[in-house]
Structures are given as structure tokens and as C-alpha cells.
Amino acid sequence: xxxxxxxxxxxxxxxxxxxxxxxxxxxxxxxxxxxxxxxxxxxxxxxxxxxxxxxxxxxxxxxxxxxxxxxxxxxxxxxxxxxxxxxxxxxxxxxxxxxxxxxxxxxxxxxxxxxxxxxxxxxxxxxxxxxxxxxxxxxxxxxxxxxxxxxxxxxxxxxxxxxxxxxxxxxxxxxxxxxxxxxxxxxxxxxxxxxxxxxxxxxxxxxxxxxxxxxxxxxxxxxxxxxxxxxxxxxxxxxxxxxxxxxxxxxxxxxxxxxxxxxxxxxxxxxxxxxxxxxxxxxxxxxxxxxxxxxxxxxxxxxxxxxxxxxxxxxxxxxxxxxxxxxxxxxxxxxxxxxxxxxxxxxxxxxxxxxxxxxxxxxxxxxxxxxxxxxxxxxxxxxxxxxxxxxxxxxxxxxxxxxxxxxxxxxxxxxxxxx
Numbered sequence: 001x002x003x004x005x006x007x008x009x010x011x012x013x014x015x016x017x018x019x020x021x022x023x024x025x026x027x028x029x030x031x032x033x034x035x036x037x038x039x040x041x042x043x044x045x046x047x048x049x050x051x052x053x054x055x056x057x058x059x060x061x062x063x064x065x066x067x068x069x070x071x072x073x074x075x076x077x078x079x080x081x082x083x084x085x086x087x088x089x090x091x092x093x094x095x096x097x098x099x100x101x102x103x104x105x106x107x108x109x110x111x112x113x114x115x116x117x118x119x120x121x122x123x124x125x126x127x128x129x130x131x132x133x134x135x136x137x138x139x140x141x142x143x144x145x146x147x148x149x150x151x152x153x154x155x156x157x158x159x160x161x162x163x164x165x166x167x168x169x170x171x172x173x174x175x176x177x178x179x180x181x182x183x184x185x186x187x188x189x190x191x192x193x194x195x196x197x198x199x200x201x202x203x204x205x206x207x208x209x210x211x212x213x214x215x216x217x218x219x220x221x222x223x224x225x226x227x228x229x230x231x232x233x234x235x236x237x238x239x240x241x242x243x244x245x246x247x248x249x250x251x252x253x254x255x256x257x258x259x260x261x262x263x264x265x266x267x268x269x270x271x272x273x274x275x276x277x278x279x280x281x282x283x284x285x286x287x288x289x290x291x292x293x294x295x296x297x298x299x300x301x302x303x304x305x306x307x308x309x310x311x312x313x314x315x316x317x318x319x320x321x322x323x324x325x326x327x328x329x330x331x332x333x334x335x336x337x338x339x340x341x342x343x344x345x346x347x348x349x350x351x352x353x354x355x356x357x358x359x360x361x362x363x364x365x366x367x368x369x370x371x372x373x374x375x376x377x378x379x380x381x382x383x384x385x386x387x388x389x390x391x392x393x394x395x396x397x398x399x400x401x402x403x404x405x406x407x408x409x410x411x412x413x414x415x416x417x418x419x
Contacts, residue, residue: 010336021337025345027297028392032349035291035388037356042287043384044377055152056210057269058119058242059251062258064099065265098122102238105262114245114254119146121240122227129191129199130182137178139192139220141227150244153221159186160206165223172202172226176209177217194230202226291388295395331405338400339393346392350385 015021075085099105102120109118122141127134144165147153154162157173165171174184184190188204202222210216222230228237245251251268259266361378 010333010340021341025341025348028295028342028345028396029349029352031291031294031297032346032388032392033352033356034294035391036350036353036384037360038291039284039287039384039388040353040357040378040380041360041376042283043379043381046283047379048373048377056156057273058151059245059248059269060243060255060258061267061272062099062105062241062243062262063239063265063267064097098233098237098239099241099264102241103236105264106238106241109241109243109258114247114250116244116246117146117150118244119143119150119242120224120238121242122224122231122233122237123239124227124230125195126192126230128178128182129193134193135178135181136218137175137192137220138218139172139222139227139230141222141224141230143224150242156208156210157206158209162206164205165221165226168203168205170200170202170226171205171222173206173208173221174204175216175219176207177213178220179204179207181217192230194232196232198230198232200230292391295388295391300399331401335397335400338396342393342396342399345396346389349392350389353385353388354380 075081106118106120109115120143124139124141126137126139128137142153142165144153144162148162158176160173162173165173172190174182174190178184182190184204186204186206189201190204191199191201193199208216208219208221210219225235228235231237243254245254248269252270255266255268255271258264357378357380360376363376365373365376
């Protein structure tokens with residue numbers, strides 16, 4: 001029975017200052033809404049920006065790096081074994097550019113249960129022939145189907161079908177920047193010159209646009225067999241093995257393992273793209289900081305309203321305590337008022353935040369660098385709603401707890417004497 005009376009009194013006090021209570025609830029509502037929409041938009045933007053690079057980056061890359069020999073002839077001499085030898089202008093050795101026994105390594109990797117897929121690749125330095133002008137470029141010979149599965153290659157191909165690289169021999173998908181310089185159109189025949197002087201005619205079957213202009217001005221794509229033909233190598237020649245793993249966090253450890261087992265160089269995605277992870281983390285921290293600040297400000301609004309209510313209702317509190325209500329009962333009354341404002345504002349804020357997210361998601365976004373993105377990206381993850389609502393309730397609880405504690409310590413005798 002006492003519980004019923006406590007909630008009835010809390011309701012009466014809340015309605016007695018309905019305008020101030022509504023203002024406080026609106027503050028919580030907009031704080032939660034802005035928190036949800038801001039975090040959703042920022043995380044959507046992070047996913048978009050990181051995807052430009054991370055979608056095209058293997059979790060682990062195996063390759064052979066050209067480097068100076070670790071051992072020089074003088075190190076092999078017994079005469080100088082106990083001395084420090086300083087050698088300048090050390091040149092790289094005539095090491096092979098391809099991965100030794102690459103097909104066997106690929107077969108082993110495919111059998112690894114931690115691996116999603118493997119995509120071999122060759123890279124050819126070329127010159128795009130434009131009349132009397134030669135443009136520097138890089139042609140990537142890829143396993144087209146594996147690139148499409150593992151690295152979303154088809155999402156970056158415009159004005160053509162990526163499968164034409166398989167279906168048509170001696171075909172090429174030009175980087176959009178290269179195509180613009182050469183004024184190349186689909187169906188045109190272009191000529192490229194390799195570093196060893198060989199010239200090849202390739203048919204343009206599409207264009208590649210990654211969203212990173214500097215890459216699109218240089219890089220183009222052919223099938224793996226065409227890339228090997230450009231280099232004048234056999235079908236066993238593979239310069240890179242790109243690996244996608246099930247758990248990206250294991251990539252550094254797996255890279256070290258493959259480096260040790262296969263005796264070749266290995267690079268993990270965290271090392272290759274550390275700057276992008278840092279940028280995403282910084283943007284997320286800023287977004288959370290702004291959102292939490294909004295919720296704290298709303299909590300101070302509730303604190304001020306309840307503080308004023310206590311001063312205005314001192315006589316009511318005195319009467320309650322004089323008629324048998326304990327200090328803990330008075331504390332519960334004001335905490336109930338605070339939580340009512342917080343929970344009501346949080347629920348309304350979640351709905352409004354979803355509406356704001358829909359509005360942002362509908363705003364047109366037109367960029368030549370990102371032709372596949374038509375509206376601003378938004379992440380609708382439930383975690384943002386949960387965090388915002390939970391933090392709003394916790395903030396409003398503490399915003400009500402301090403005034404409630406003050407109200408519970410009111411001495412009814414002094415208040416009644418003062419009256």
C-alpha cells in the first residue's frame with residue numbers, strides 16, 4: 001500500500017511542475033536522438049572511408065621483398081670474424097621477384113581452417129602509350145573470381161563487366177584516371193610497353209574506380225594469365241599471395257607464422273593500414289565524447305529542476321515525514337520522478353534518433369570518386385540505441401539521487417516551526 005502512495009505522490013509532484021518536467025524530458029530526448037544519429041552517421045562514414053582501402057587490402061600479404069644481402073663475403077672470412085665490418089653502398093642481390101613454390105603455398109593456405117580465401121596476383125610496371133607520350137602505370141594481374149569474392153572487385157568496376165577479363169583474352173580494365181588521360185572508351189584498343197621493351201595491345205572492357213584518385217591514375221587490371229604474359233613469365237609466376245582470414249585480429253600472428261614457415265616476407269593488414277585504424281578510432285572517440293556530453297548536460301537540467309522542486313515543496317516534504325513517511329521513502333519519490341523523466345525522454349529520443357538517421361540516410365550524396373554511393377552512409381546498429389538509453393537512464397538517476405538525498409534529510413520540525 002505504501003508503494004502505491006509513493007508512486008501517486010511522485011506523479012502528483014511531477015504533474016505539479018509539468019512544464020519544467022516536459023522541458024527536462026525534451027532535453028533528454030534530443031540528447032539521446034543526437035547521440036544515436038551522430039554515432040550512426042559517424043560509424044557509417046568510418047565504414048565507408050575504411051572500406052575504400054580495407055576492402056581492397058588482404059588481411060595477410062605474402063611477397064618477396066628485394067633487399068641487400070644479409071651476409072657479405074667479408075663476413076665469411078675467418079680472418080675478420082671477430083671484427084665489426086662496415087660496408088657502404090651495398091646493392092640488392094639478384095633475388096627472384098616471384099614467390100618460390102607459390103602453387104604449393106597456395107594449396108597449403110587453402111587447407112588452413114583459419115583462412116577464408118586466397119587470391120594470387122602479379123604486378124607489372126608498364127608505360128601506357130598515348131601517341132608520343134608514355135604514362136607511368138601499374139597493371140595488376142589478378143584471379144578475377146577470387147578478387148570479386150574476397151575484395152569486392154566488382155563493386156569498383158564501372159562501365160563494364162568484370163567477368164570480361166576472363167571471357168576475353170588480352171583485355172584490360174583501366175583505372176578511371178588513366179582512362180581520362182588517354183580519352184579511352186570501352187572497346188578501344190590501347191598499347192602498353194613493359195620495362196623489358198615488350199609492347200602489347202589490350203582491349204578496354206571496363207573502368208576501375210576505387211575512390212582514391214592517386215591509385216586510379218596509375219592502376220589497371222588484367223587477368224592473371226594476361227599479367228604473366230606481359231611479364232614474359234610462365235603460369236607458375238606469382239609475385240603476391242593475398243589472404244583473407246576469418247578473424248582479422250589474428251592477422252599479425254598469422255603473418256609471423258607464415259613468414260617463419262614459408263620463409264618469405266609477410267605483411268598484415270594492421271601494419272599496412274595503421275593510419276586508417278587510428279583515424280577511425282579518433283572519429284569514434286570524438287563522436288562518443290560529444291554524445292555523452294549532451295546526455296550529461298541534460299542530466300544537469302534534471303538536477304536543477306529537482307533541486308528547485310525540493311525548495312518549493314519543503315512544506316510538502318515535512319508533512320509527508322510528519323505523517324509517517326521515512327527519509328528513504330522521500331528519496332524514492334524524487335528518484336522515481338527523475339527516472340520517469342529519464343526513461344520517457346530516452347524512449348522518445350530513441351524514436352527521434354531513428355527518424356534523424358532516416359533523414360540523414362536519404363540526403364543525396366554525389367561524388368565522382370564514389371559513384372556507387374548515392375546517399376550519406378548511416379549505421380543503424382542497435383548498440384548505439386542501447387548505449388544512449390542506458391546512459392540517459394543512469395545520468396538521470398544520479399541527477400535525481402543527489403536532490404533526493406537532500407530531501408530525505410529534511411527535518412520536518414524545523415520546517416513546520418518556520419511556517
